[in-house]
Structures are given as C-alpha cells and as structure tokens.
Amino acid sequence: MDIGWYLAVSALVFCTGAGGVLVRRNPLVILLCLELMLNAANLALVAFARMHGSGDGQIFALIVMVVAACEVTIGLGVIVAIHRRRLPVDVDELRELRG
C-alpha cells in the first residue's frame, strides 16, 4: 500500500487531536486529545521507518510511547490535585490568571 494513505490517516488523527485540544473544555478530554496528537506522530514514524527500511523510526515511536505515558500520569496528578482543592475541572473556568 502506498505510504500516502498512512500519512493521510496520521494527519487526520493529528488534526483531530489538535482540534480537540482547542475546543474541548474538560482537561481529561484534552489529555486524550494530546495522546491522539502523539500517536499520530507515532503512526507517521512507523510508516516512515517501513518506507526507509530502517529501525530508527520504530525506536523513536517506542520512546514516544514512554514519554506519552509520563505526560498523562503528570496530567492526571495535577487534575486530582485541582479536584481536591474543589476548583472547577473545566479549563474555561480556570481563569484566575488572565493573559
């Protein structure tokens, strides 16, 4: 199959993730969308690794998975801490700090 299809799916997933981060308000859903963005990159990396016939991209993807897990863990930790302070778990309501 042509690599273009894999890239198209990957780009679609990336855009879904980026759009979700922009419009969703629940931090948990935002974390999910961040995962989508990272996994879109993983798909592209693995597809490119197959295209070039080298293992570099697959190793890269494995490392990204580890990092993504760390990021989600930290994100959930912060959300739990916010929940304990009984702050609203809604990013639009978190506006004590105004840009």
Next chain:
Amino acid sequence: MTPEAPHIDWAGLSPIVALTAGGIVVLAAGLFRGAWLRRYGVPLLTLLTLGATAGLSIWQWGEDKAIVSRALAVDDLAMFLNLLFCAGAIAAVVLALRDSSPEESGHGEWHALLISSVLGMTVLASAQNLVVVFLGFELLSIPLYVMCATNLRRSKSLESGLKYLIVGSVGSATLLYGLAMIYGATGATGFEQIATALSSQAGLIDDPLTLTGIGLIVVGFCFKVSAAPFHQWTPDVYEGAPTPVTAFMAVATKAAAFGAFVRLFDVALIDAATNWSPLLAAVAVASIVVGNVGALTQTSLKRLLAWSSIAQAGYMLAAVVVADREGVEALAFYLAVYLVMNLAAFAVIVARERETPFGDDIRSLAGLGASRPALAWPMTLAMLSLAGIPATAGFIGKFTLIGATVDGGYTWLGVAIVVGSMLSLYYYLRVVAAMWLSDVPVPAAREPVPAIAGGSPELDAAADPEDGAGQDAGPDRPVSQAEATAVAVLFGAATLFFGILPSPLFDLARDAGSALGLL
C-alpha cells in the same frame, strides 16, 4: 563468540551521570524522618550535585567529541550551557530555602524534580539526534509542569501547572510531528546524516515533507522558547508558579531550548536556511513587538518579566536566523547575560514577596531605594541591563547581537532590536522609578492577599508558621531575607561586572560559538 561491548566514554557522560545519581540520592534523602535533614540536608545535597555537574562540565571544557553512537555532542557549547543550567538551578535552590513550595510538596521530591529538569536540559543542550531532542525536551518539561504546581494549597499554582502542562504538551506534540516529517524526508535521525542528505539529494530542500517538518518544528520550538504568536501561556505560568521555580524556568529553559534550536537549525537544517530564515525572522520581529507592547501595562512584576522574556526571546531568535559563528557567539553571550540579570530581578521579587503583603505587585518595590538599598541596587541594575543601558551586561549583549545581525546581512533585524529596546525602556524604568521615587505605601488592614499564601490563609498559617508570620509583616518590619539578598547582590554585581569587563565571559562565549563548526 562473545559480543563486543560498545565503548562508553564515561568522561563525556560524566555530567549526565552525576545528575542522575544526584537525583536518586536526593530523592532517597527526602525519605528520612529527620526534619533537619529534609529541610537543610536535601538542599545541601542538591547544591553538591549541581556543583559537581558544573565542575565536571568545566573539566570537559575544550573537548569536541560525539558520544553514545554520535547522539550526544560533548563540545564547548554544551558545556557552556551546562554551566548556565547549574547556575540557574543553584540560584533556585537558594531562593527556595524558605519557600513554602518544597515544604508542601516534600523537599526530596521538589529537589529531585529540579535535578531531573536540569538533566533534561543537559541532554537537550548536547542533542545530536532527533530522538534525543524530543527526549531532552520532555525530560526538562515534565518535571517543570509538576514544579509549577507545587504550591498545592494555592489555586493559582495548580492552575499554572495545568496550563503549562497542556500548552507544553501541545508544543511537544507539534514538535514531534515535525521531527517525524524530517525523518520521513531524509531517512535519518542523526543531525550529521540529515545535513548530508539535505545537501546531497537534489530537490529535498523544497520537498513538501521537509517544508511541513520545518514549519511544525518552528511552531514547537516557539512554544518552548515562548516566542510570539505562541506566547500566551507565558505570563500566566510565570505568575502562578512559585517564584523560585519561575526564576529557574525563565532562565534555564530558555538557554536549553535555544541550545537545541541553534544545533538543529544551524547544523542539521542549515542547507534549508533559505526556507526557514524568513519564517524565523518574522517570528523574531513579532516576538519583539508583542513582548514589548504587552509588558507596557503590567503591574505584576512576574508578568512584566514574562512579557519581557517574550521580547528577549525575539532578540535571541535574531541570532539563530543569522546562522553563522558570530551569531552563535552572540547567542551564547546573551543567554549568559540574560541569566544573570533575570536572576537578580527574581531574587529581589522573592525577597519582597516575603517582606511585604503586596505579593509580586509593583507596589511591593515602592520606597525600596531608601529602605533596602541592598535590594534596590541589584533590581535597578537588572532593569537597566534588560533595557540595554551602557555599563551593564545587557548593553554588551545587545551590542553583540546587533553586530551579529548586521554582519550577517540582516540589518533590519538589528533595527528591530533597537526599536524594541527603546520601547522597553518605558516599563523597565517604571520599575526603577517605583523603587527610588515613591514612598513606602501603608497597606490596608485586611485587603492584602499575598501571592505566597493565597487560597486559604488559615490553613497555610496553621501548616507553615513562617509564612503566617510573613503575612502580617508590615513593610517596615525587619524580616531577614539574607539568602535572597545575597543572590540579588551577587547577580547584580555580576551584571555590572560583565558590563564593564565583558572579556572573560566573551572568551567563553567565543569558544562555545566555534563549537558548531560554522563559518
């Protein structure tokens, strides 16, 4: 047949090994029950680790080698940046000695996170491979997300941690997608192989994959160095984070991100410079304008410094655009100067946050010239230096930056830096005027809500008697802030020293600049 073990260059790896070992020891030391050990032993061990890392980096000075199958470069640029990270982290540890954030989140954890963030910066500064760039970025960012949120009882701190996490992760994901595109276009992850592929294969520079990759990488990096138009998180995160963390984040993250920036763009992607230099130049000018205009109306000192850091990121981006040896030299010099002047300013903010009930509002500085000259002078020098007034280090830094842009054929970027500096005089001098020209304000009885405690004051006062005492302290009440004052005076003096005698620092920056082998 036994497999041959790969050769490991322990000497080149030594700063990384020292930080890893130190982080583990500090985390374990934080588990002991003795209050003294946690309060003073852990910071002491952290300082030892950072000092050892700085010493090992000095020991490796002058080396020029690639280790770990050419994924990490041990050269003068990496070692120079290592020294900056260690200086920033040491200042943060000293400023946090009496801060409530290590107290609330656990001393061992707080300091171990700081060390792992420095570890990430060290990795990033010597990254020679796309995988290592991503890994370094995440290793420095993830501990910082947590550190921003370590004032667990203050909602602003938690909010800034979550905001930084979301925005930083979007930046990382965008960067990663860009790195994947570059890998797809060139089929290599090592910087040298990417450069070879771009220079040898015809048409690769204008390949859609390469162009998309470069665009996404620029966006990702702009998130990390807080350049416009991806800067909106900066003021919020700087204001909400505990001030020692803000100080560290402001100076060290910037140095690490620019180190990776210059290595990736001026080494790996140098042949595609015709494609990325207009983009980066536009981002630089946008940052200079947005940062300086945004700072004009700020009344919170941390927000003011955040906006000013956006403008300073624009100045430094100009040096990346130039992409020659002189540009890298100017960038290295400016990063060191930026560290010195910002740490002086943040040390004064830390001291005043504890002494006055105004938090980091500009009112906390009123009348400082008369009441606390030991704090007023460093702040004055830092502000004048950030504005680029002669006889301060900031002037020499801007001078070399402008010189590099003019010699590199980007005179109009030099002009943008000059115009931005003129604009910035307004808000920097407002801070100076508040210190020397206004009287000490009398705080209203119940109105003040100090940033250091916020949230639920009763809880905080019960949990941390020191902060409770700081809350009621009037502006005239003598509160000893010896260590913050010492940091302020030290870096204030350094600002003046490098403004009058820049040659020692300039020699180091010249060594660092020639490490990349550019013309």
